Amino acid sequence: MIIRRHPHRAAGAATGRAIRRTAATSVAGLAAFSVVAFGPLPGVSEAQPSTTTTPFTTPNTDDCPNKTAPPPPIDTSEVPEPGRTAPAALPIPSPPIGGKQLGGCGVILPSGAGPVPEGISATAWEVADLDTGKVIAAKDPHGRYRPASTIKVLLASVAIPALDVNKTVIGTQDDANADGTRVGIGPGGTYTNKQLFQALIMASGNDAAHAISTQLGGDEATVAKMNALAKQLQALDTRAATPSGLDGPGMSTSAYDLALLFRHAMTLPLFAELVHTEQVDFPGFPANPKDPDDKDHPGFPIANDNHLLYEYDGAIGGKTGYTDDARQTFVAAAQRNGHRLVVTLLKADVRPFRPWEQAAKLLDYAFALPGGASIGSMPDEAAKTPNSSVALASPPAHTDAEPAAEPESGSNNHELRIALMVGGTILVVVLLLAARRVSRRR
Structure with missing residues (x-):
């Protein structure tokens, strides 16, 4: 499968993550409120929780199924090119590396x-x-x-x-x-x-x-x-x-x-x-x-x-x-x-x-x-490695003094869509209220 990474899917900034979480929560909360207050919307089916689950079991490796090679492939990705043969399995070190x-x-x-x-x-x-x-x-x-x-x-x-x-x-x-x-x-x-x-x-x-x-x-x-x-x-x-x-x-x-x-x-x-x-x-x-x-x-x-x-x-x-x-x-x-x-x-x-x-x-x-x-x-x-040091490099530390990142255009577009979803949900609730009031007057 070819996967194309959309250029505006990136969302690394903490501010953007907080906005998205808040907006998503608001959408879910408003949707839940409308169902509780007014019942299911006409023509809209409520999502039902799954009633069947597949039991989870941690894979057992006690009998060393992958001691020599990975599990068999499920596709043709490891078929050698024409004229070539698959390499032999790597030797198993004895004693084991590391103890x-x-x-x-x-x-x-x-x-x-x-x-x-x-x-x-x-x-x-x-x-x-x-x-x-x-x-x-x-x-x-x-x-x-x-x-x-x-x-x-x-x-x-x-x-x-x-x-x-x-x-x-x-x-x-x-x-x-x-x-x-x-x-x-x-x-x-x-x-x-x-x-x-x-x-x-x-x-x-x-x-x-x-x-x-x-x-x-x-x-x-x-x-x-x-x-x-x-x-x-x-x-x-x-x-x-x-x-x-x-x-x-x-x-x-x-x-x-x-x-x-x-x-x-x-x-x-x-x-x-x-x-x-x-x-x-x-x-x-x-x-x-x-x-x-x-x-x-x-x-x-x-x-x-x-x-x-x-x-x-x-x-x-x-x-x-x-x-x-x-x-x-x-x-x-x-x-x-x-x-x-x-x-x-x-x-x-x-x-x-x-x-x-x-x-x-x-x-x-x-x-x-x-x-x-x-x-x-x-x-x-x-x-064993030239020009390397046993001292591990430390990643740059984050500080509160760092300026907040400016929102990117892709992030803005995403947040605008969420805002529209929230606004749309509010509008649905308002329209439902109005419809109920009109119904009562008849």
Whole structure:
């Protein structure tokens, strides 16, 4: 499925979120008031709550179903191109990377820990200390799953040190034609590499991934560099098949590896800045000179796709992902009482809680455990990666002194529609009152 990100769907500013929530509540409240006061509107059916639900069961991985490879694909996305064969499964390290306990496939908890929160639909997950590398709790940590767009964390780790962030590039039709989620790069548009990284990390733009990988030598060369870095970091369950996270032959990662890759990416100050950024303005692109009806495409705001960033106190930032085969994937970090934790989810569902809500539950659980709780560790990648530091970069702090963001045109349009909905509901109520009064006079 090709998804086109509408340029005016971005809504990152806190003010805009508050307005939208208030307006939506007002609409719902007025609608409920009209039904209670006057009964159902003529010709309008009331929404009935569902009377049937499918019981939720946390996936059981005790028998290690994904020890060697991800679950079978449900589509043809991993069929090799003509003349090529699918790569063999990655070797299984022995002993397990990170410690003996991490070789288990079910839920693994430190001694004395209580049960994990209910409602975690992720088939595999992990919570670890971002600073020390200690793994605090996990489920099937080395089980192999598809990363979807969380693999962009690895792409960013390769590209940010390699590319000049201030260099400008011209968007191409090939960028614009990228499959999957696109931020809205257009042919002839002028973009700095920093803006491409914003689109990649904040909005998961596959068009941005294409523009970045082109500068790194093309998709095949970029994937080779990503896999070389994964191996160097001892993320040995990980193999990228595409730069963007679209499924391909041999694509694989694990909950353990994803935490490790995110921890490494957080040593890059630009990455730490962008995962924590809520909204930025993104450039437009010129009209197609071959199309007399086309017009210039103005710039637009883009917002961070990670809802944990907006909803969880102490959230540092993270990356979302989804494909039909990978399902919901997620990696994020948060800080509390001087401790910074990273949480990963693989092959999750949106029920009974959305991925960011499941991540919040696991973070709350891990923050409540004793400080020394551990079931394993992540290797110190700083000793293995040139020009990296074990000291993790801190995202920019928000302060009350920061000026409020000016509302964007797209946000204004959205809020205008909500205002009209509220006004329309009020008008319906007034008309119903008038009609009742006229009816009584007859």
